[in-house]
Amino acid sequence: MKNYKLLSLLLFFFSVATFGQPGKFREKRDQVRSLKVAYITSELQLTPDESAKFWPVYNEFEDKQMELKRDRMKSYIDRFESSEKLSEKEATVLLNQMESADDELHQLxxxxxxxLKTILPSVKILKLKKAEGEFSKKLLQQYRDKKIRR
Incomplete structure (x- = not known):
C-alpha cells in the first residue's frame, strides 16, 4: 500500500512537471498504462472472458481514482503553500477535508x-493487489535507475 501511495504521488508530481508538454506526458502515461495492463494480465493469468469483463471495470476505477486524487491534490497543494498563514480553524478544516478524501478513496x-468479486475469484483479486504493488516497485526502480544515470 505504501508503494501504491508513493507511485500515485510520483505520477501526480510527474504530471505537474510535464504539464507544459501535454503530448509527451500523455504518451508516457499511455506507455506506462500499456505496460501495467500487460503485467497485470500476465500475473493474474486472466482468461479471455475474465479479461473482457475485468479491464473496463479496472480502467473505470483507475480513472475515477486518478481524477479524485488530482482534484484533491491540487486543492491541498494550493493550501499547503500558504500553510504558515492558516489559522488553527482553517488547518482543522483542511485536515477534515483530507480525511474525507481518504474516506472517499476507500469507499471507491x-x-x-x-x-470484482462478481468477475474474478478472490484469489485473483488478491493477486491483483500484489501485482499492482510489484508493478509500482518496478516502475519506481526504473525511474530511480534512469535518474541516477543522468
Whole structure:
C-alpha cells in the first residue's frame, strides 16, 4: 500500500512537471498504462472472458481514482503553500477535508473490490493487489535507475 501511495504521488508530481508538454506526458502515461495492463494480465493469468469483463471495470476505477486524487491534490497543494498563514480553524478544516478524501478513496476501492468479486475469484483479486504493488516497485526502480544515470 505504501508503494501504491508513493507511485500515485510520483505520477501526480510527474504530471505537474510535464504539464507544459501535454503530448509527451500523455504518451508516457499511455506507455506506462500499456505496460501495467500487460503485467497485470500476465500475473493474474486472466482468461479471455475474465479479461473482457475485468479491464473496463479496472480502467473505470483507475480513472475515477486518478481524477479524485488530482482534484484533491491540487486543492491541498494550493493550501499547503500558504500553510504558515492558516489559522488553527482553517488547518482543522483542511485536515477534515483530507480525511474525507481518504474516506472517499476507500469507499471507491471497496466498491471496486465488491464489483470484482462478481468477475474474478478472490484469489485473483488478491493477486491483483500484489501485482499492482510489484508493478509500482518496478516502475519506481526504473525511474530511480534512469535518474541516477543522468
Amino acid at each position: 476501492r471497496k466498491k471496486f473490490i465488491s464489483t
